[in-house]
Amino acid sequence: MNKKHLGIVALFILCFSFALAGKSAQAATTPQETSVSKIAYVDASGRLVLKFADFSDAGYTYTVTNEKTGAKTDTAQLASKKGVLTVSLGQQLYSAKTGYKLILTSKDNTKKLTVHYYTGKALGSYSIKQKSNDSVKASWTVSDKIYTGYSLELYLGGNSTVAQKRISVGKTAASASIASSSLKNARYYTYLIGQTTLNNNKTVYYGQGMLKTFDYVKKPAKVKGVKAVPNANAAKLSWNAVSNASYYTVYKSTKSSSGYKVAKSKCTSTSLKIKGLTGGKKYYFKVVAVSQAGGKTVIGTQSNAVLAKIPVVAGQVRNVQLTFDSKKNLALTWSRTAKATSYHILYKKAADSKYKILIKTKKSNYSLAKLKADTKYNIKVQAVTRIGNKVYLSSKTSKVITVTPRQYRDKNYNKLLASQVRSIGYVGNKCIYTTKKYSTEVKTAFVNYKGYSSKTKYLIWISHYTQQVSIFEGSKGKWKMIRTFICATGTAKNHSPRGVFKITYKEKGWFYTSTKELYVTHYKGRNSFHTRPLWNNGSVQNPTIGKPASHGCVRCYNQDAKYIYDKMPIGTTVVSY
Structure with a gap:
């Protein structure tokens, strides 16, 4: 073979290779028909409706072709939305009683979805109702007898394309029923869609469809197993769960057969504590199951009444x-x-x-x-x-x-x-006091906590409630007790003055015809510390001490009165409390 012949052969092989490559590339870009969940129908206005599960991340292009004339009546693009997409094509483009083909192609040209429509108006009316036995019956009237059958489809959620229930019926049917066992309490989106085949082929054409929202609710059974356990001002209720119940309503009354009022509504558990009940009373309770879906509510039969007798128990602890x-x-x-x-x-x-x-x-x-x-x-x-x-x-x-x-x-x-310290009280001619004594710690805490001060290094406290005098040394907030003794303050008729005073002057004594009082230390006018009344010979004329007995002064044992007279400077603070 000469060079000329070799060149021709090589050129032929090269051209054949390009041709094969072109065919392979063309085959590789031919979109494949995909199977996805969808709802397809023609609405009452003649628009082609397609709801389908999104199958392309790249988005879509679609064309609609009149199958009788072959003319393209619509073409556009559609973006991916990661969910269910809806295509609704305007009625002005479509002829009545005509077959159309919609081809939806992914933008990467790998997948396509083909749907056939027929624009004949098949349905005059459509209704769906729940019957007394909880089955569902759908009814409709027919206006275009070209349809070969109908599909009744129930979906949960308005954006779903996965049917919970689908029933196909023949062309002469005007109703379809669904058993209660196939349904649950829910809001259903129901479609009745006519279907046909054209030109004696097996291709299914989706015709007119009608959408109705339907709330299906079964009546819940009577609540059983109700128990009431009494507690402090409360009762703990429990009961058996009821299938299909959305929640429970609890009623209470103080009478077994009447007067029931709602104690708790929309209780989603099977137990409840009712509070605020009165001890010693009887309460009756009933429970009813309630089923709900969408805007429909169905109330069951009330349970039998149960009794709880609330015990009389202790109330809230106070003064902690x-x-x-x-x-x-x-x-x-x-x-x-x-x-x-x-x-x-x-x-x-x-x-x-x-x-x-x-x-x-x-x-x-x-x-x-x-x-x-x-x-x-x-x-x-x-x-x-x-x-x-x-x-x-x-x-x-x-x-x-x-x-x-x-x-x-x-x-x-x-x-x-300091909070333990009390002041003397009076009821008529009687003084309210005690013979018990405060501890040194309490006395010291009292004068320091109260913040008493003195111009001298001493402070005197008269406790009328305990009938004691306590003497402190130190300064404000730092007082320490150095002496304490019993005394006798004023009676109920002759109160000793109370307040904060200071020593003003002193007298050696008060002398009368046959009696005397020695070591007089004044702190409020003529009110003073001094001895008990003495006879002139020095013996005690009135021995009372440790309880109110004076005309307002503070009577002391001789040695205690002398101690104040000798040791407490003028200006020393006297707390009379």
């Missing part, structure tokens, strides 16, 4: 406060509560979500010595009532006390001790 016990530990006290047989002290740290029981006690006080000094706590008290073998907790706990023990002690120790 911090104090210090005899060992100087931080302590909690509260007032005893009627009907309480014991108390729970509850506590939690700041970071805790729930309270824990610190102690169970029958007392009305408790030492907090076991708590960590530098940890912050929330503390409250709950009353407990035992009736037979049953224990009831009060429905309300006390107010919450928040405390960091060391911090509180440093700030409030003197305040808490």
Whole structure:
């Protein structure tokens, strides 16, 4: 073979290779028919409607062709939306009773979806209803007998293309039924779509369709197994779940057969605590299941009534406060509560979500010595009532006390001790006082917490309630007790003056015909410290001391009156309380 012949052969091979490559490229770009969930129909206005599951990230182009004339009646592009897309093509482009083909192609030319439509108006009307046996019946009238059948399709959600139920019926049918077992409580989007074949081929053409929204709700069964357990000012209810129930409504009454009112609506659980009930009363409860879907609500039959007799139990613990016990530990006290047989002290740290029981006690006080000094706590008290073998907790706990023990002690120790100090009281001709004495610690805390000052290094406190005089040395906030003794202050008819005074002057004594009072130290006008009344020979004329007995002065034993007279300078503060 000469060079000329070789060149011709090579050129032929090259051309043949290009031809094969062209055919391969053309084959590679031919879109393949895809199968996706879809809804296709012609609406009442003659528009072609297609809802389909998005199958291309690149977007789409589509064309609509009149199958009778072959003319393209519409072409456009459609963007991908990552979900369900809807194409609705205007009626002005389409002829009545005509077949059309819509081809939807992905922009990368790899996939396509072909849908055939027929624009004949098939349906005169369409309705769908729930029957008494909870089945569903759809009915319609026919106006174009070219249709070979109908498809009744039910979807959950207006943007779904996956049918929950689909029924196909023949051309002569005017209704279709769906059993209740196939349905659940929901809002359904229902389509009735006519279908036909044209020109004796097997291609399905989607014809006129009608959309109706339908709320399907089955009547819930009667609630059973209702129980009511009485509690403190409350009752705990429970019951068996009812299938298809959306929620429950609970009713209460103080009568078994009438007077029921809603105690709780839209309860989504099968248990409930009803609060705010009165101890000693009987309450009756009924529960009813409610089913709901969309805008439709169906109420079931009320349960049988159940009884709860609410016990009379202790109420809220009051007057909870911090104090210090005899060992100087931080302590909690509260007032005893009627009907309480014991108390729970509850506590939690700041970071805790729930309270824990610190102690169970029958007392009305408790030492907090076991708590960590530098940890912050929330503390409250709950009353407990035992009736037979049953224990009831009060429905309300006390107010919450928040405390960091060391911090509180440093700030409030003197305040808490000083709070124990009382003033004398009077009822008619009777004085309200005590023979019990304050401790040295309480006395010192009182004068320091109150912030009393003196122009001298001494301070005198007359406690009318305990009938005692206490003498301190130091300065404001730093007083220390150096002497204390009993006295007798003014009676109910002759009150001793109360307030803050100072020593103004002194007299050696008051002398009368047969009696005398020695070591007189004045602090408020003629009101003064002095001895008890003495006979002129020095014996005691009126020995009363330790209780109110004077005309307003402060009577003391001889040695105590002399101590004030000798040791307390003019200007010394006198606290009369």
